[in-house]
Amino acid sequence: MNKSLSTRLMYSFMAIIVIVVVGITAGTSYLIADYFFKIKEEELAQKGHEMADTVEYFVTKDNNRYMLMRYLIAVDRLVGARVWLFDNDYNLLAASNIAADVDAAGKTESGSNKVGTGKPDVSMPAPADRIPVYEYTTRLSEEIKRGQVSRNVNKILKDIYRGESVRSQIYHPYFKQQVILVGVPYGDKLHPRGAILMAEPLSGFGGFLRNVYIFTIIVGLLGLLLSLFMVRSLSRQIVKPLLSMKDATIAIAKGNYSRRVEVESEDEVAELGKAINHLSTELSNYLGKLARMEKIRRDFVANVSHELRTPITIIRGYNDIVSDSLETGDPNKRYCDLIGSETTRLERLVRGLLDISRLQSAEKLKVSDTEPLPLAEIIRNVAEKLKVKAEPKHITLKLQLEEDLQILGNGDQIVQLILLLGDNAIKYSPEGSYVRYETKLQTNGSVEMSVVDNGPGIPEEDLPFIFERFYKVDKSHAQSSLKGTGLGLAIAKEIVRMHGAQIEVFSQMGMGTRFVITFPAETVVCEERRS
Structure with missing residues (x-):
């Protein structure tokens, strides 16, 4: 179905606004997300390196598991990231998100204090293989090894055990959401004792992006409404003179050469209107000349045809007299017959010209x-x-x-x-x-x-x-009979x-x-x- 120019203009402007809004939203979201991820990754990596020495101390010199887990919880609350601690054999030693193991570690720690002092016994070092691993941590370790996260975690840990730091954005099956994952080694860089994994869920950032999208949609809708009014106003300014030109050209086509297009602006549309007005004037002048020439021609044909009737009648009359005076076998009689037939044809022609002139002189x-x-x-x-x-x-x-x-x-x-x-x-x-x-x-x-x-x-x-x-x-x-x-x-x-x-x-x-x-x-x- 054909649409008017104003409708096409409106749809075009709205489409442009939608494209611009979507493009700006997508670009802004990408830039914000990229900047946010880089900042967060740098922050978590820095914090991970800061934690490395403390974690190594707890693993190698202090068997106070309760204090280690409290430290991981403190870091968790400080940076807002879950902290997992692995040894160099892919075993999970501690996790900041297991409250039950923290309680168990607290009870164990209180039982191991020196009698009468109320302080923990730290006289002997505590190697990693002697640090107790509690029930829920052990269970989580088994789930990691058997579950969907095993392949990703093992690959990340393998890179960390080579002394590399890992930064990644993955969907974490355990947390059921997208996370920023940063892993750093602790201990000797050439022979790490284990790995620290820090995973920060992106739920907060997702909410921020949703707010950005909602704000952008609201702004886009307001822009569409504003563009609707602007385009309607602009299309009226463009289409109104075009409609006037259409009416003027139709009137000119019907013979009304006095019709003019009203030109108010100085743009290209106004130039077109002026051209139509000039064309109408030139056509009016040209057709006026043609009408005058046609009238002169008709008058000439009518006058000549009328004047020819008398000499043709005289020629025919004298030819009949000459023909009647000739004998039947006289060869001149044939010439008279030819003169008579051509005179008759000339009379028909003159009569036809007079008929046309008379008919054309009357309008109706x-x-x-x-x-x-x-x-x-x-x-x-x-x-x-x-x-x-x-x-x-x-x-x-x-x-x-x-x-x-x-x-x-x-x-x-x-x-x-x-x-x-x-x-x-x-x-x-x-x-x-x-x-x-x-x-x-x-x-x-x-x-x-x-x-x-x-x-x-x-x-x-x-x-x-x-x-x-x-x-x-x-x-x-060629056919004389059809003359x-x-x-x-x-x-x-x-x-x-x-x-x-x-x-x-x-x-x-x-x-x-x-x-x-x-x-x-x-x-x-x-x-x-x-x-």
């Missing part, structure tokens, strides 16, 4: 010049006259007429129209063929009259020109125009020709008009 029939005409009766009378031309060629005149059809028109002109079309059909129809007249009342109240022959047809390239004066399809004039003035169809067209009707021609080579005249409903005499 006056009401006083019209009368109800019985179409079927007129066609039958004309057919009787045409039998004289049809019988030598054995052409049958067929009549398919609807009785009681009457039209308002000039009787002489309608008779001339029917006679011209019938004579033209007979002239171009082969011997033994037919010419058919048809009349029919249409559903819209108009009357259609057709003249059909089965002659050779008219070439398609000649159809647009057959109603022009002196135009002949047979340009070679004519070339004015018949031009006169027919003028008669049709005078009656406010329309004439069309349909032809196919070798299949004949059909002329169709349609008289409008307002010229048809209905029962009310007859009464």
Whole structure:
């Protein structure tokens, strides 16, 4: 379905705004996330390296598991990251998120204090393999080894045991969310004693991004609403002069050359409006010149045709006198006959020119010049006259007429129209063929009259020109029997125009020709008009 220019402009602006908002949101989110991840990774890595010495102390020199776990919990709360401590054999030693083991470690620690002192016994070092591992930590270690996280953790730990620091963003199956994971070794860099993994869930950052998206959506919707009003206003400014230009060009096409486009701005649209106004002025001037030239031509043809009638009549009269005075066998009598036939043809030409000039000088029939005409009766009378031309060629005149059809028109002109079309059909129809007249009342109240022959047809390239004066399809004039003035169809067209009707021609080579005249409903005499 076609959409108006204003609608397309609105959709285009809205699409641009949506693309810009989505692009800005995606770019901003990416930049914020990238910056956040880098900062967090640096922060966790730095904290991990700071923890390494303390963790090594607890693992190698102090068997106070309770204090180690309390330290991990403190770091957890400080940086907001879960801390897991592994030995160099992929075993989990402690985790900051297991409260039950912290309680168990606290009870163990209180039982191991020196009697009467209330202080832990730290006189002997505590190697890693002697640090107690409690129930929940042991269970978590087994889950890590057996579960989905095993492959990722083992790969990360392997890199850490080689003395490397690891930074990654992964989906952590244990925590059921995306995390920033940083791992650093502790102990000797060439031979680490174990690994510290710090995992910070991104739930908080996800909430921040959701807020960014919500804010962006709100801003985008406001931008769309604002653009809707702006585009509607802008489209009116653009489309309004275009609509005015459309109306002006339609009026110009219909002949109203005084119509002008109102130009108020100085942009390209205004330049187009000025160009249309200039075109209208030039067309008006040009057509005025053509009208004056056409009037001069018509007056000239009418005057010359009128002046020719008298000398032609005199020539014909004297030729008849000379012809009558000659004996039947006299060779000069043949010359007189030729002069007579050409004089008759010249008279027909002058009469046709006068008819066209008279018809063209009148815009339309006056009401006083019209009368109800019985179409079927007129066609039958004309057919009787045409039998004289049809019988030598054995052409049958067929009549398919609807009785009681009457039209308002000039009787002489309608008779001339029917006679011209019938004579033209007979002239171009082969011997033994037919010419058919048809009349029919249409559903819209108009009357259609057709003249059909089965002659050779008219070439398609000649159809647009057959109603022009002196135009002949047979340009070679090879067939002397088909000679004519070339004015018949031009006169027919003028008669049709005078009656406010329309004439069309349909032809196919070798299949004949059909002329169709349609008289409008307002010229048809209905029962009310007859009464």
